[in-house]
Amino acid sequence: MIFIIFYKNISTYFCNVKFNNYNYMMKKIKIVAGILALVVLVACQGDTKDQTIENIQDEVVETSVISQSVMDKGRTVYMQCLACHQANGEGIVGTFPPLANSDYMLADIDRTIKTIINGTKDPIMVNGTEYPGNTMTKFTHLSDEDIVAVATYVLNSWGNSGGVVTTEMVAANR
Numbered sequence: 490m491i492f493i494i495f496y497k498n499i500s501t502y503f504c505n506v507k508f509n510n511y512n513y514m515m516k517k518i519k520i521v522a523g524i525l526a527l528v529v530l531v532a533c534q535g536d537t538k539d540q541t542i543e544n545i546q547d548e549v550v551e552t553s554v555i556s557q558s559v560m561d562k563g564r565t566v567y568m569q570c571l572a573c574h575q576a577n578g579e580g581i582v583g584t585f586p587p588l589a590n591s592d593y594m595l596a597d598i599d600r601t602i603k604t605i606i607n608g609t610k611d612p613i614m615v616n617g618t619e620y621p622g623n624t625m626t627k628f629t630h631l632s633d634e635d636i637v638a639v640a641t642y643v644l645n646s647w648g649n650s651g652g653v654v655t656t657e658m659v660a661a662n663r
């Protein structure tokens with residue numbers, strides 16, 4: 490009998506100790522598991538964002554439709570623009586507006602095509618600087634293909650990613 494009571498006391502003592510430790514351990518495990526789950530979640534989200542087939546296809550389409558030969562042709566046609574807009578597309582602030590990172594140009598492809606074909610005399614605001622309607626040379630004599638090339642070139646050089654220009658778009662803006 491005494492032995493049994495003794496045994497019970499001892500075992501409750503050990504169980505309590507065990508139980509306390511267990512609670513403490515579980516707390517720690519939960520915290521560590523929580524942090525791990527968070528890290529895995531964040532890592533996986535990053536992965537799925539980069540890896541979805543849709544995104545990969547988007548990238549392929551974007552890089553393949555702007556053809557290198559059109560860009561090369563555009564660089565040649567741009568020889569007729571660089572006296573004003575400069576080889577680096579920075580222009581001369583206040584006189585010849587920049588094409589590199591031009592908020593005005595990148596906002597509207599059709600307007601850009603029209604500007605190249607007809608020139609422009611209207612006062613315009615480019616990257617916060619006003620250009621008071623200096624006459625830009627007309628380029629009506631350029632073929633649709635040349636306009637496509639030079640528009641593609643200026644829209645996609647110097648860090649610009651302004652998209653695709655087609656002969657249909659040029660014809661519609663003549």
Ligand code: HEC
Pocket residue numbers: 566567569570571572573574584585586587588591593594595601604605609610611612613615620621622623624625626628639640643
């Ligand atoms: C004689 C100088 C001159 C030449 C050459 C010239 N431009 Fe311009 N360009 C200007 C000026 C000046 C303006 C601003 C006109 C205004 O204030 O309305 C302008 C405006 C523009 C704009 C809109 C504003 C901007 O910076 O986003 C684009 C796009 C553009 N030019 C592209 C071209 C392209 C492409 C060529 C060559 C095919 C060309 N330009 C040739 C002087 C020139």
